[in-house]
Amino acid sequence: MNSAVSSPLSLRPIHQNVAAPEPMIHLSGVTKSFGGNTILRNVTFDVPKGRTTAVLGPSGTGKSVLLKIIIGLLAPDHGQVLVFGESIVGMRVRALFALRKRLGVLFQDGALFGSLNLFENIAFPLREHTRKSEAEIRSRVIEYADLVGLSDHLSKLPGEVSGGMKKRAGLARALVLEPEIVLFDEPDSGLDPVRVAYLDELVVKVQNETGATFFIITHNIASVMRTADYLGLLYRGDLVAFGSKEVIRTSSEPLVQQFLQGKADGPIGMDEMVDSR
Numbered sequence: 001m002n003s004a005v006s007s008p009l010s011l012r013p014i015h016q017n018v019a020a021p022e023p024m025i026h027l028s029g030v031t032k033s034f035g036g037n038t039i040l041r042n043v044t045f046d047v048p049k050g051r052t053t054a055v056l057g058p059s060g061t062g063k064s065v066l067l068k069i070i071i072g073l074l075a076p077d078h079g080q081v082l083v084f085g086e087s088i089v090g091m092r093v094r095a096l097f098a099l100r101k102r103l104g105v106l107f108q109d110g111a112l113f114g115s116l117n118l119f120e121n122i123a124f125p126l127r128e129h130t131r132k133s134e135a136e137i138r139s140r141v142i143e144y145a146d147l148v149g150l151s152d153h154l155s156k157l158p159g160e161v162s163g164g165m166k167k168r169a170g171l172a173r174a175l176v177l178e179p180e181i182v183l184f185d186e187p188d189s190g191l192d193p194v195r196v197a198y199l200d201e202l203v204v205k206v207q208n209e210t211g212a213t214f215f216i217i218t219h220n221i222a223s224v225m226r227t228a229d230y231l232g233l234l235y236r237g238d239l240v241a242f243g244s245k246e247v248i249r250t251s252s253e254p255l256v257q258q259f260l261q262g263k264a265d266g267p268i269g270m271d272e273m274v275d276s277r
Contacts, residue, residue, distance in 0.1 A: 178210075
């Protein structure tokens with residue numbers, strides 16, 4: 001194994017000579033295994049408040065498991081996870097549900113209800129978690145539908161709209177409770193490059209307008225170069241690099257450069273999950 005893999009580039013999300021904002025999410029020594037397979041190993045990083053942070057990595061390197069741990073759907077075997085300064089490891093169910101109301105999640109396929117039109121899909125969290133009147137719900141849904149460019153399509157069912165529209169509806173639903181943190185699970189999956197570029201523009205616009213903290217897991221390098229302020233790279237369960245986008249982009253770390261440039265020559269093999277360590 002290349003020695004560069006075992007030496008993280010940076011575990012502090014900072015720009016050079018500029019202190020990072022306070023963390024909204026803090027992971028320290030997070031380790032998770034299933035059977036004899038270690039998915040995450042001693043992962044440590046902060047997600048700065050009011051910025052966009054993305055964690056990249058080849059398929060099968062633990063990105064989705066990492067997201068589930070942050071949401072509290074999975075518990076780490078070891079380590080600490082703080083969200084809004086509160087430890088979610090071992091948190092009581094009621095307290096965890098209350099914390100999740102402060103989070104928005106955009107799932108890979110939008111996770112829309114097929115039998116509900118886009119209006120009702122976006123309104124669902126408001127009906128489920130608030131006591132707002134129908135007039136208040138309608139106002140809030142229209143506000144966020146307009147923000148993502150869906151105002152003219154609210155009466156349509158998910159099966160009647162494009163993949164890009166489903167993603168935008170999912171984003172509106174993730175935002176409708178006005179969360180402080182929004183998490184994105186492979187937001188570009190299933191979209192062509194042009195629609196990914198439009199979605200990236202929307203992500204930047206929404207983050208600027210809401211000031212929320214965005215956290216993205218993806219393998220799309222071009223996308224995060226347009227959207228993220230901070231980048232991390234997972235490889236074989238290890239966080240091998242984490243820092244400002246400029247620090248990661250200009251890194252001389254062989255593994256980082258191979259992944260960012262999409263080259264065949266380097267420490268990442270054809271099947272990185274079975275290459276010997």
